[in-house]
Amino acid sequence: MDFSKHGIFVERTLALVKPDAINKADEIETIILKHGFTVLEKRRITLTAEQCSDFYSEHYGKKFFPSLVAFMTSAPVVAMVLAKENAIQQWRDLIGPTNSNVAKETHPDSSIRALFGTNEQKNAVHGSDSAVSAEREIRFFFPNCVVEPIPTGPPATDYLEQNVNKTLIKALTALCKEKPKDPVVWLADKLMEINPYKPKLSLTVTAPSTNNE
């Protein structure tokens, strides 16, 4: 199915505020929001050397790898899942060139690396560079995050029609009749009670085996 045709795919990317800019994380988040990104997930974490080596495995063996690991594990990072149309490229554009000194020359006022970075290594932020990296990196920091498109429009309508509406209408009708004090909890309980997909308990009782059999 072509999700983009229905206008329902909102691209996601991984942003990291690196250790050198950890005290500027709030300022950086404000810039992110001002540029129209939605922050779907956020966590602060101090990476171990092993996690960092795994995250930057593509650079394993390069001359700067040991100092990159030392830098990235020197203080916490803030990891965020950002959503926006064309989020991967938009976030890469907003952070600017890898080397903060280059960023200061080419994008002095408009790039996060020019504003908050220092040099080629201490460059304040990270951004996924492709859809494949974004998926891997989002799962790295947020294993439970849904990365694939969430359907809306006709596919969502069909799904709800087939699997949800009948049960939901039944529960909502009962809710209106009952008018409970805590309608949300009541509705949740009712849905659990009448859920046609709930696992059925087997009525077959097996006699416990005895050792002398």
Ligand SMILES: Nc1ncnc2c1ncn2[C@@H]1O[C@H](COP(=O)(O)OP(=O)(O)OP(=O)(O)O)[C@@H](O)[C@H]1O
């Ligand atoms: N020559 C270098 N010397 C020191 N550190 C470097 C060098 N090149 C890259 N790095 C560090 O390794 C990180 C990963 O490098 P990469 O080439 O993937 O750049 P990037 O994609 O712009 O950065 P990131 O992956 O962090 O978004 C850089 O952000 C920087 O912190």
